[in-house]
Amino acid sequence: ARENILKLLRKTIEERRASEVTYEDMLGVLLDTDDEKVKYKLTDDQILDLLVAIIYAGYETVSTTTMMAVKYLHDNPRALSQIR
Numbered sequence: 001a002r003e004n005i006l007k008l009l010r011k012t013i014e015e016r017r018a019s020e021v022t023y024e025d026m027l028g029v030l031l032d033t034d035d036e037k038v039k040y041k042l043t044d045d046q047i048l049d050l051l052v053a054i055i056y057a058g059y060e061t062v063s064t065t066t067m068m069a070v071k072y073l074h075d076n077p078r079a080l081s082q083i084r
Contacts, residue, residue: 002052009051013044027051 016023016031030050033041042050073080 005052005055006048009048010044013047026054 012027013031016027022028022032027047030042030047032038073083
């Protein structure tokens with residue numbers, strides 16, 4: 001799965017670099033190395049590692065929160081009936 005994500009992200013990075021459009025999102029900021037305020041320029045591997053970490057962090061928190069919500073509702077039938 002990681003290789004598929006990396007392949008997709010590499011393709012997106014290549015497309016962004018080839019594009020004339022300026023994107024005002026996180027990837028756009030990471031790729032904007034022309035800005036004079038940029039102190040450190042990241043390599044593609046560093047950018048990929050950051051993106052994978054953020055994707056994983058988002059996945060982990062959402063899945064944990066969902067699991068805890070289901071457990072809470074299972075343990076509290078009254079709360080479940082209130083949201084139905």
